Amino acid sequence: MIGNIGILIAFGAALVAAILFFKKAISPQSSRSAGIDYAMIFYHLHTAGIVIASIYLMYALLTHQFQYFYVYAHSNLDLPLKYLVSAFWAGQEGTFLLWALMAALAGYLLMKKEKELLPAVMPFILLGQLFLMLFLFLETPFYHLGQVPADGMGMNPLLMDPWMVIHPPIVFIGYALLTIPFAYAAAALWKKDWSAGFLRALPWAGAGWLFLGAGIFIGAAWAYRVLGWGGYWGWDPVENASLVPWLTATALVHGLVGQKQKGRFVKSNLLLAIITFVLIIVAAFLTRGGVMADYSVHAFAETALTYVLGIFVLVYLVLGLGLYVARFKSLPVQGSSEGIFSRQGSFAITLVVLCLSALLVLLGTLSPILTGLFGSPASVDEQFYFQTNSPLFFLLFVVLVVCPLLGWKNEDFKVIFTRLKKILIIFPIALIVAYLAGITSFLNLIFIGIMVLALAVNVVWLIRTMKAGLKFSGAYLAHVGLALLFIGVLASTAYTQSQLLNLKKGEPVEALGLEFTYLGLTVEGENNYPVVQIEDGSRVTIARPNIYIAGEQVMRSPAIQRNIFRDLYISPMELQIAGGGETFVLAKDEQYQVEDYLIIFRDFTFVSHSETNVFEVGALLEVDDGDGFREYIPTIVQNPVERTSNPITLPGGERIIMEEVDADNGMVQLSFEGGESPIEEEIFIAEVKIKPLISILAVGAVLLVAGTAISVWRRFTT
Amino acid sequence: MNNKTKWIIGVAVIIVFAGFAFFSFRSALNPYVSFAEAAETPQQVQVLGYFVEGEPVQYDSAAGELYFYLVDDEGTRASVTYRGVKPNNLEHSENVVVVGEYREGVFQAEKILVKCPSKYEEAEDNR
Numbered sequence: 001m002i003g004n005i006g007i008l009i010a011f012g013a014a015l016v017a018a019i020l021f022f023k024k025a026i027s028p029q030s031s032r033s034a035g036i037d038y039a040m041i042f043y044h045l046h047t048a049g050i051v052i053a054s055i056y057l058m059y060a061l062l063t064h065q066f067q068y069f070y071v072y073a074h075s076n077l078d079l080p081l082k083y084l085v086s087a088f089w090a091g092q093e094g095t096f097l098l099w100a101l102m103a104a105l106a107g108y109l110l111m112k113k114e115k116e117l118l119p120a121v122m123p124f125i126l127l128g129q130l131f132l133m134l135f136l137f138l139e140t141p142f143y144h145l146g147q148v149p150a151d152g153m154g155m156n157p158l159l160m161d162p163w164m165v166i167h168p169p170i171v172f173i174g175y176a177l178l179t180i181p182f183a184y185a186a187a188a189l190w191k192k193d194w195s196a197g198f199l200r201a202l203p204w205a206g207a208g209w210l211f212l213g214a215g216i217f218i219g220a221a222w223a224y225r226v227l228g229w230g231g232y233w234g235w236d237p238v239e240n241a242s243l244v245p246w247l248t249a250t251a252l253v254h255g256l257v258g259q260k261q262k263g264r265f266v267k268s269n270l271l272l273a274i275i276t277f278v279l280i281i282v283a284a285f286l287t288r289g290g291v292m293a294d295y296s297v298h299a300f301a302e303t304a305l306t307y308v309l310g311i312f313v314l315v316y317l318v319l320g321l322g323l324y325v326a327r328f329k330s331l332p333v334q335g336s337s338e339g340i341f342s343r344q345g346s347f348a349i350t351l352v353v354l355c356l357s358a359l360l361v362l363l364g365t366l367s368p369i370l371t372g373l374f375g376s377p378a379s380v381d382e383q384f385y386f387q388t389n390s391p392l393f394f395l396l397f398v399v400l401v402v403c404p405l406l407g408w409k410n411e412d413f414k415v416i417f418t419r420l421k422k423i424l425i426i427f428p429i430a431l432i433v434a435y436l437a438g439i440t441s442f443l444n445l446i447f448i449g450i451m452v453l454a455l456a457v458n459v460v461w462l463i464r465t466m467k468a469g470l471k472f473s474g475a476y477l478a479h480v481g482l483a484l485l486f487i488g489v490l491a492s493t494a495y496t497q498s499q500l501l502n503l504k505k506g507e508p509v510e511a512l513g514l515e516f517t518y519l520g521l522t523v524e525g526e527n528n529y530p531v532v533q534i535e536d537g538s539r540v541t542i543a544r545p546n547i548y549i550a551g552e553q554v555m556r557s558p559a560i561q562r563n564i565f566r567d568l569y570i571s572p573m574e575l576q577i578a579g580g581g582e583t584f585v586l587a588k589d590e591q592y593q594v595e596d597y598l599i600i601f602r603d604f605t606f607v608s609h610s611e612t613n614v615f616e617v618g619a620l621l622e623v624d625d626g627d628g629f630r631e632y633i634p635t636i637v638q639n640p641v642e643r644t645s646n647p648i649t650l651p652g653g654e655r656i657i658m659e660e661v662d663a664d665n666g667m668v669q670l671s672f673e674g675g676e677s678p679i680e681e682e683i684f685i686a687e688v689k690i691k692p693l694i695s696i697l698a699v700g701a702v703l704l705v706a707g708t709a710i711s712v713w714r715r716f717t718t
Numbered sequence: 719m720n721n722k723t724k725w726i727i728g729v730a731v732i733i734v735f736a737g738f739a740f741f742s743f744r745s746a747l748n749p750y751v752s753f754a755e756a757a758e759t760p761q762q763v764q765v766l767g768y769f770v771e772g773e774p775v776q777y778d779s780a781a782g783e784l785y786f787y788l789v790d791d792e793g794t795r796a797s798v799t800y801r802g803v804k805p806n807n808l809e810h811s812e813n814v815v816v817v818g819e820y821r822e823g824v825f826q827a828e829k830i831l832v833k834c835p836s837k838y839e840e841a842e843d844n845r
Contacts, residue, residue: 227805228803228805229802229803229805236831356735360739363739363743364743364746367743367747368750371747371749376749376750376751377749377750378747378748378749378750379747379748379750379764380743380746380747380748381746381748381762381817383742383745383746384742384743384746387742387746388738388739388742388743391735391738500782500801500802502782556803556804571803573777573803573804574777574804576777606772615772615774638774638776643776660778663773664797685777687802687803
C-alpha cells in the first residue's frame with residue numbers, strides 16, 4: 001500500500017513539476033525565482049514519493065514481507081544481509097524503481113549546478129521519470145499475493161556475488177546521469193543556447209559515461225568469475241544493449257571536449273546526446289520489452305510494458321530529432337578548417353569510428369529482427385562483431401598513437417614523425433617479443449604492434465602531464481588503460497588454449513604444459529570441492545573448483561589461478577565413479593559370456609525422483625551361473641552433481657556394474673569385476689583453459705575507469 | 719588535396735566499408751530453425767529446444783562430450799552433443815538455444831545459450 005502510494009505521489013508531483021518548469025521556461029521575462037520555487041516544491045515531493053517507495057521496498061525485503069510477490073520471488077529467510085539489500089534490484093520492477101531513484105537524486109545535483117537553463121532542462125528529465133512511474137504502475141514491486149508464504153523462493157545463486165551487488169546500481173546511475181545530456185541538448189536546441197549552455201552538459205555526460213563503463217566492466221568480471229565458461233563477454237543482446245550507448249557516450253564526451261577547446265562538433269554533440277539516451281531506452285525496450293523473446297533466451301515475454309516502453313522510445317526519439325531538425329538550419333556551419341593531422345582531425349576520426357562501431361553492434365544485436373523482416377529470422381555470431389570492428393579499432397589505435405603528438409592546429413607529418421621517432425623503436429620490439437611469444441598471424445602481430453606503440457606514447461605523455469598534476473593526466477591514463485585492455489582482449493580471445501580432462505584419482509595427466517592430478521573430493525556442507533594438484537615445473541599448487549547445490553540448482557564455480565602472464569581457469573564438469581573390470585555392451589535380449597556366467601539383458605527399469613532431481617535407471621539382467629537363471633538389477637543413480645552405480649553381487653562374489661545407458665537404441669554398457677579385488681575409480685572431469693594476459697586486461701580496465709574518473713572530476717571542479 | 723577529392727575518397731571508403739560490413743553480416747548469420755529444418759540445412763543454425771522429462775544431461779567421458787535430448791516447438795526430438803563445459807543452470811533452464819550443425823542424425827552443438835540468471839527468476843513469474 002505505502003509503496004504504491006509513494007509511486008502515485010511521485011507520478012503526480014513529477015507531472016506538476018514538469019508543467020511548472022515548462023511554464024517557467026516559456027515565460028523568461030518574469031523574475032527568476034518565482035515560478036522555480038513552486039516547481040522545486042513539487043520536485044521535492046516527487047523525490048519523496050520515490051524515496052518512500054524505495055525505503056518501503058527495502059524494509060519489506062529486510063523484514064521478509066513474503067506477502068509481496070517481489071519479496072517472495074527474490075529472497076528468502078536464509079539470505080545474508082548484503083544479498084537482501086541487493087534483492088532490491090534482482091528483478092525487473094526493482095530495477096525500474098532504482099533507475100527512477102537514481103535519476104531523481106541526480107536531479108538535485110543538477111539543480112545545484114545549473115541555473116540559467118534549468119527550467120528548460122527539467123521537463124525533459126521529469127518526462128522520463130513519468131515513464132518510469134508508469135512502468136512501476138504496470139509492473140509494481142508491491143504486488144500483493146493475498147496470502148503470506150512461509151518462506152520466499154530465494155535468490156538465484158548466480159546473483160549471489162559481491163560484483164552483482166554493485167553492478168546494477170552503478171549501471172543505473174550511468175543511465176540516470178545520461179538523461180541529463182539529452183535534456184541539455186533538447187533545452188539547448190529549444191533555447192538556441194548550444195554553445196555555452198549545452199557545454200555545461202560535459203561533466204554530466206562524462207559522469208554518466210564513467211558509471212556506465214564501470215558497470216559494463218563489473219558485469220564482465222562477474223561473468224568471468226561466476227558463470228564458469230571462462231568468458232567475460234558473449235555478445236549477448238543484454239550486454240550489447242549497454243555497450244552501444246557506451247560507445248556513443250564515449251563519442252559524445254570526446255566531442256564535447258572538442259567543443260570546449262575549439263567550439264567544434266556542435267552539431268554532432270547535440271545529436272550524440274540525443275541518440276545516446278534514446279539508445280539507453282532502446283536497450284530497455286529490447287531486453288525487457290519482449291521484442292527479442294523469440295530470439296534470445298535472455299529476454300522477457302511481451303506484455304503491456306512492451307508498448308509503453310515502445311512509446312517511451314518514440315517520444316524521446318521524435319522529441320529529440322524533431323527539435324534537432326527544426327533548429328538544424330540555425331546551427332553553426334563549420335567547415336573542416338583543420339586537416340587530419342590536428343587534434344581536431346583525430347577527434348573527428350574518433351567520433352566517426354565510435355559511432356560506426358556502435359552502429360555495427362546495434363545491427364548485430366538487431367539481426368534477428370532485421371532478418372525477420374525479409375524472411376526467416378537469423379542472428380549473427382561473434383565473428384561478425386570481431387570482423388567488422390577490427391578495422392575500426394585499428395584506426396582508433398593509430399589515432400591514439402598520433403593524438404598526443406598533435407596540437408589543435410594542423411601539423412606537418414614530418415614534425416609528428418620527429419616527435420614520434422624515439423618511441424617508434426618500441427614497435428619492432430613489440431613485434432619481435434610477440435612473435436617469440438608464439439604469435440604468428442600477421443594481422444594479430446600488426447595489431448599488437450600498434451597497441452603497444454599507443455601504450456608507449458600515452459605512457460610517455462602520462463608521465464609528462466603527471467608533473468603538472470594528476471588532475472590533467474586523466475585522458476592519458478584512460479588511454480594507457482584502453483591499450484592494455486585491448487592487448488588483453490586480443491591475447492585472451494585469439495590465444496586461449498583449452499582441453500577437456502578426465503582425471504582419475506591419483507593419476508597425473510599432462511595437459512597444456514602442466515601436470516594435473518585429481519586428489520579427491522572434499523565435502524564441506526553443500527559444497528563439493530574436487531581438489532586438483534597442478535604441477536608447473538617445480539611449482540606445485542592446489543586448485544579447488546566447486547560443485548554445489550543451491551536450492552534446486554546445481555552450480556559449478558571455476559577455480560582460477562592467475563599470474564601476470566596467464567590465467568589458469570578450471571571449470572568443473574562432473575564426478576564419476578566407474579568400475580575397472582571387463583566392459584561389454586548389450587542390446588535387449590543379447591547375451592554375453594564372462595568367466596562362468598552367461599548374462600542376458602532383458603529391459604530397462606526406471607525410477608524417477610523428479611522433485612529431488614534424481615534419476616535411477618536399472619538394467620534387468622538374467623544371469624546363469626550354470627545352476628539356472630536368476631534375475632538381477634544393477635542401477636545407475638544420477639543426481640545433478642554426480643553419477644553413481646549400484647552394482648549387484650553374484651553368488652561367487654563378482655560384481656556387475658552398470659556403466660552407461662543408451663535408451664534410444666535400447667543398449668546398456670556393463671562391466672564385470674572379479675570377486676577378489678573390485679577396483680573402483682573416481683574420475684573428475686574438468687575443462688582447463690589457459691587464458692593469456694587476463695591480468696593485463698583487468699589492469700587496463702581499472703586504469704581506464706580511473707583515468708575517466710580523474711577527467712570527470714576535473715570537469716566538475718573547474 | 720581539394721575538397722572534391724576528399725569527398726570522393728570519403729565516399730569510396732564508406733562504400734567499401736559498408737560492403738565489407740554487409741558481407742560479414744551475411745556470412746555470420748545463423749538462422750533460427752526447427753530440428754527438421756536443421757537436418758536439411760548443411761550450415762550452422764540455431765534451434766530453440768526444451769529438455770525432455772526423464773532424460774538427464776549426461777557426460778560421455780570416452781567421447782569427451784555432453785549428450786542430451788531436446789524437443790523443439792514442432793515436437794521433433796533430437797539428440798544433441800556438445801563438447802565443452804556444462805553451463806551453469808543448464809538442467810534448470812526450461813529451454814535452451816543450441817547453435818551448431820545437424821550431422822549424422824545428431825545435432826552437434828558448438829554453443830549452448832542458457833537463460834541469463836538475472837532474467838531467470840522472471841520465468842517463474844506466473845502472475
